[in-house]
Amino acid sequence: MTRQTHLDARAIVLLLLCCLLWGINQVAAKAALTEITPLWQAGLRSVVAGLLVWAWSASRGIRLFERDGSLGGGLLAGLLFAAEFACIFVGLQYTSASRMVVFIYLSPFVVALGMPFIAKGETLAARQWAGLVLAFGAVAYAFAEGFSAPHSPNQWWGDALGVLAAVLWGGTTLAIRGTRLSSAAAEKTLLYQLGVSALALCAAAIAAGEPLPLQWSPRLVGLFGFQAVVVTFASYLVWFWLIRHYAATKLAVFTLSTPLFGLLAGALLLGEGISARLVAALVALAAGIVLVSR
Template sequence: MNTTTLPLKNAAGLGPKLMLCLAATWLVWGSTYLAIKIALVSLPPFFQMGSRFLVAGVLLAAWMRWRGAPWPSRRQWLHAVAVGGLMLGGGMGGTATAEQTVGSGLVVAFIAVMPLMIAGLNLFWGEKPTRLESLGIAFGLVGVLLLTQGQGFGASPAGLVAISVACASWAVGSVLSQRSLPLAPGAMGFASEMLAGGALLMGLSLVSGETLPSSIEPRALWAWAYLVVFGSLVAFNAYMVLLAEASAGLASSYSFVNPVIAMLLGVTLAGEHISGHEWLAAGVVLVGVVLLLMGRARR
């Protein structure tokens, strides 16, 4: 199945900036989940994610201030706290927690249900799904149910809870950032979100009693640096641009490209085992996402 055909067709009329943003969310994000797994050998989940977003947020905010961008207003900071707490605190914190006990490929396969959750949340704003979109949501739910019955999530109930919380938090944050909690304009808004979310994650790290080992493995540091530069400064900002300037469906199209990349990287580079049942379940989820996006395109 060619997983890039549909988004490329939908993106045909987009400008170069949005096309580059799509490429970043599809390809770069697909590799960051393996980087999270590698960094976990020395850096606990909340500390890893919190320090990553704080550093990226400081760098981005400093760059924008140097270019003359104003600081966010008080209301925009409050929005950044809410959205950053959901998308980064709950979303990325939960993802890293899940990867402690579940393979990175399976975690991303579960995350593929994100557009379906966003479509469900949009019901509260009166956006009813079409028949094709409803069929996609049904396929996605069946696929996730099959995925939870596989050996990966079956062996780690805690990992299943963590990734479920992560997906719900990210979906709610994404919808609220579009509907009712706008951030400051441009990259300064993204920086404020990373600063707020990073601070919350560092607080969670402190409260949960996370500690660093006496020596940190070099590969963990390299993986962390990759997450800061490519996962946060490049891919995350690209996603926020898509949320601001493209449809929610197109912005979340990364979710059916990422699992393929992440599962292949996990198997080939990290030695993760994915059973035939789990590949099938991931395929059912991806079919649901494709049907959903097809329905949005026809709408």
């Protein structure tokens, strides 16, 4: 199918809404860790969202289980998706939600580096590469704070898991675009990831000996419901629809605006401190976005 190389007004509005939700999502996940362990939180989130995707598809007559050659790509994308969120939820135990959301958005570099091997029409110009290098340097500058002035003894470990999650997210985008998933319905693409990650993450939680939460407070229900229904079901469905209809490099780079929402949400909702180094890194990230988006 033909993809639009430029983002129109509809795509920009949808992306901004998704970025806002994703920035707040890290705060919700961090807050919920006081009542639910990380792997169970990630795994059960995929279970609930997967059931919602299945119900949504059934109501709209979307066929999810017909043979279309997408199984291999779907399994790969699902495993990468599971590993990504295992890194995020475990990493949030050691670093702040504000820092985590900055590191996750290294994923556009992975997409930009890998996409020319998949779609030659989605290469970046020299000025755009300069923007990516600038943004990468900003993230490296922020990461160094985990060693020089950490908020906790193992902050660097949580930061490193955030970087690894970014690599895995970028790999998921490349797997979708480089396999038969690129022509599959957004619902099927998302269900692959949710189904595989639900099994993998819940199995990992059992293997790690994490206790299954049996008592759910209204606070936990609200935090978990926001993640499962609003973010994992609704916003991810929109995201995969965008990947199918617009240039992946443009989409991935635009999501670098998410750290701004994450920093603000962490400060306002969790009272997390925002250092001058992190603010400087965010400014450089924004400059990189401008260079790449021009």
